[in-house]
Amino acid sequence: MITTAKYIRISTSGQNEARQKDSSMIEYFDTISGVIPFTERPEAKRLLEDVRSGAIKTIVVQSVDRLGRNAYDIQSTMELLNTEGVNLIIENLGLHSRIEDKPNPIFKMICDLLANVSQIERESIKERIAEGIAIAKLQGKYKGRIKGITESNDDFLSKYKAEIKLIKNESFSLSQLNKMTDLSINTIRKIKTLI
Template identity: 40%
Template sequence: MNILYTRISTIEQKNNRQVQNAKEFDYVIEDKCSGATPFFERDGGKRIKKMIAKSQITKVTVHQIDRLGRNLLDILNTIDFFNKKGICINFIQQGIKTLNDDGTENPISKMIISVLGVVAEMERNLIRERQAEGIAIAKANGVYKGRVLGTKESNLDFLNKPKVKLAIEFLNRGKKSVEVQKLTLLHRNTITKIKKLNKLLNNEK
């Protein structure tokens, strides 16, 4: 059975791009969760694992590598699990397969996946480092005040929230407030607050 696996980060996100050729597959499994969630801890990942245990899957197709995860180690461990079961993963966008036609591991795909995963991790770490540097500079200049009297959390705690980090990442990519609101499910007032703090930190760099 050839499975098409898709993942979107939020309920409101659409996966039209990932399911364009859904009719070509025997089964479509979709997850709606963060890419940071390990593959086999997702609802769809658990279903796939059960199907593998019943020898129901021969091939899995994914639109692109980051649909499997955002952590390189988790991606490689997931691929290794499929490889040991003799199940090939086909990544459409990258045009690579994890196994050759004879069932042996494809060393070229492993190298490419490792490189892409490292680059993606470096990009995310760079974003976090820049954010931390901006906060440090703002503190040194007396601009970053942290917790304001009467509030429940400091700006640092606020900026370190997973959804807020995700919103900052989207804003830094040039997405509009409305788009970020839909992608993160955050209130528009929260997005406005994020934009102000993010602009303040960027100006201090």
């Protein structure tokens, strides 16, 4: 039976996915950074397998940035789905990638633009966080971890639940993991020793 699927992605387990959920569709749910390529995410892989088997012909996402935060990857994912004849629906825009089973050129134009905006937004967030930390340090409000206070291994690992799945994957180098997770190489090494 051919059906419609909803792809849901949140970056961290602390985020609320409620606005993306829809019980009327089969849901594929990833808790993973948007910088991880779509084809490397566990639930996205399962979704693509179901697309290739012919079980899924329509995929709904809340917004373009749920597909990712890298313009090239978003565009590659949309092209892959188009090649498979899948109608991709961007819910917050009411846009369909296919009309009467033919590619919608307006969809591609708008989504290509939004893919670039999504990537710029991610880079801007990183810059604002770094600026905020620098200002807080100058004002003496940000000091990092207090000397002499230790954190249990479980408490340390609990902060990186989403990233641990990637770090366990031996096919990624430290520098790739650094780019994908925004964690320092030393933090990644520490996580590797504890898992």
